[in-house]
Amino acid sequence: MTDWNALSDAEFRAEIRGFFEAEYPEELRHLSHRPKFAEIEHWHVKLHAKGWVAPAWPTEYGGMGLEAAKLLIYYEEQQRYGVNRGRDMGIQMVGPLIIKFGTQEQKDYWLPRILSCENIWCQGYSEPGAGSDLANLRTSAVIDGDDFVINGQKIWTTMAHDATHIFMLVRTNQNTERKQQGISFILAEMDQPGVEVRTITTLAGETEFCEVFFDDARTPRANLVGEIDKGWTMAKALLxxxxxxxxxxxxxxxxxxxxxxxxxxxxxxxxxxxxxxxxxxxxxxxxxxxxxxxxxxxxxxxxxxxxxxxxxxxxxxxxxxxxxxxxxxxxxxxxxxxxxxxxxxxxxxxxxxxxxxxxxxxxxxxxxxxxxxxxxxxxxx
Ligand SMILES: Cc1cc2nc3c(=O)[nH]c(=O)nc-3n(C[C@H](O)[C@H](O)[C@H](O)COP(=O)(O)OP(=O)(O)OC[C@H]3O[C@@H](n4cnc5c(N)ncnc54)[C@H](O)[C@@H]3O)c2cc1C
Missing domain, CATH: 1.20.140.10 (Butyryl-CoA Dehydrogenase, subunit A, domain 3)
Structure with a gap:
């Protein structure tokens, strides 16, 4: 396996640039909209085969293991050539969280599926009344046997209509001193009876955002990442x-x-x-x-x-x-x-x-x- 960090910055840049210029499909350069997965799947397959889907992840989890300097070069080259970031919320957000705070079972199960895009993720943080003041969030997850039962609403959920899974911040404890406490980080499937997705059309006429409604939706307790009620500090740690x-x-x-x-x-x-x-x-x-x-x-x-x-x-x-x-x-x-x-x-x-x-x-x-x-x-x- 190549140790990318051992290359000089110039060598590494040339390697990345060469691959993007040779392999990235011309018709996907500088896309003006966020593509659905089907539109970019052929590129994702190439990137996955090359082992370059997750530049920041450690190599033991299938990433490139890049140090900060090399990572910046990777992203600079991506932007320079107009390479679409793809459906990368799994890679950028939930994957690193699972790597840092997840159990071994969670890592073994979720990480390969994130890399292959078998699971496509959306981010369920914002709610009406909880954007900048995110700790105000009210969507609740209540333990019922082996499951959490989820009720509430998320908004501005980018590409939720093209996602198989959502990672969310939810309130698991209503009786805390500070509103930042009592928030947990959970993973849930989108395709289930208690989840309704409504698209929001942007000024540009694109359907890029969604509202997501939860009405007694369920997810196994095993899909809690990290400790219960401690999701806030965890989600912030990776920013x-x-x-x-x-x-x-x-x-x-x-x-x-x-x-x-x-x-x-x-x-x-x-x-x-x-x-x-x-x-x-x-x-x-x-x-x-x-x-x-x-x-x-x-x-x-x-x-x-x-x-x-x-x-x-x-x-x-x-x-x-x-x-x-x-x-x-x-x-x-x-x-x-x-x-x-x-x-x-x-x-x-x-x-x-x-x-x-x-x-x-x-x-x-x-x-x-x-x-x-x-x-x-x-x-x-
Ligand atoms: C392109 C895009 C993609 C997004 N994708 C996602 C996603 O995938 N998942 C998700 O969960 N969310 C997503 N969001 C939501 C985003 O995180 C929120 O829009 C953002 O946090 C702001 O919250 P808000 O829209 O509720 O605005 P508010 O927080 O209500 O803010 C409204 C205005 O008031 C100002 N304001 C608020 N508080 C203060 C303060 N204390 N001092 C001074 N000014 C203040 C704000 O700066 C803003 O100008 C996305 C948003 C955009 C634009």
Whole structure:
């Protein structure tokens, strides 16, 4: 088995880039929607055969065992080539939790099924009234014999209509001092009589989110991960890498490249005011990338990131939004048209980029919440 960490960063990057460029299907590059599994299954099969589905997982569980520096390179290359992340909530979220807190039986049963995508996961955290203030969640799981009986509602559950399983935070104890206590982390099957999924159509006309209703749905007690009532600390424990990943420059860099192509095709660079505005966002992207490298270097040195990493997410998502707004302006009257706008022989999907940028300031911890973190933990306000 190759020890990827033994390669130099440049060698490793070349290896990843070579594989993506040779094998990733052209028609799936830079997808503007979240694909259902069937659409990307042929790519998943290739990635699985190569053993590259789970770059961050330890090799003993079928992952690549990448250290932080190599992991960042993997994700950078993925973004650069427009490789879709696939249906990766199993890989990114529930798998690492099972690896860290699950029993041996849970690891043996679930991990291979996550890697092969035999089980496709969705994340059931948010509820109406429990988003930023997640500990407010009310969906309950009550022990009944060998099962939990689940009642309540989740919302904004990405791709729940194309998932076989859901990992959820549920309330297992109503009588606790603090609302963060009494929350547990459980796994449940979607295909059962007590689970109803209703899709929500986004502004872009995609059905990407769902509401999920639980009405006496059941899951075996064996599907509790970690200790009962201790799910909160556990679910939070795994967010540290996510904090830099979500602030990586790829989003803004790709959008800037799109803006440049589109603006050139539309002759916008003839206008001095546009040139000035383009230079402003381009410099924001450069500055952000420099800051990102600083945090990435910290990770490479094995240091823990501080709360100041929240800056990255705020900066990249707001720059991303400004770039897509500028793209709409360049499009002029065509800016409201869904689908690719042709510049030469290249199609740029201006409106869908704009729509895609809107929720980026909300998911992964809303930017207002990130600002609260900075004000308290960094500035001491
Ligand atoms: C693209 C996308 C995918 C998602 N996928 C999933 C998923 O798969 N599973 C899942 O469980 N959830 C998912 N979510 C939900 C996401 O986690 C929540 O939207 C997020 O936590 C915000 O919660 P909310 O929508 O309830 O907004 P609220 O928390 O109600 O916030 C509304 C507004 O108030 C602001 N605000 C709230 N509290 C404060 C405060 N204390 N100080 C200052 N401002 C505040 C927020 O920043 C925001 O602007 C997804 C969301 C998006 C956009």
């Amino acid at each position: 540290s890498f996510e904090r830099i990943f979500i602030g990586n420059p790829g989003l803004a860099q790709n959008a800037l490249a799109q803006l440049e192509t589109f603006a050139k095709g539309r002759g916008a660079f003839d206008d001095a005011v546009f040139r000035d505005r383009f230079a402003t966002v381009a410099l924001d992207v450069e500055d952000h990338a420099a800051l990102y490298s600083r945090f990435a270097d910290q990770l490479k040195r094995g240091e823990t990131l501080g709360a100041d990493v929240s800056m990255l997410k705020i900066w990249v998502t707001e720059t991303y939004q400004r770039i897509t707004e500028l793209m709409i302006e360049v499009a002029g009257p065509d800016g409201g048209t869904l689908g690719p706008l042709q510049v030469g022989n290249i199609g740029v999907d201006v409106l869908s980029s704009f729509y895609k940028a809107r929720p980026s300031t909300i998911y992964g911890g809303a930017n207002e919440i990130q600002r609260n973190i900075l004000s308290k933990a960094v500035l001491g306000l």
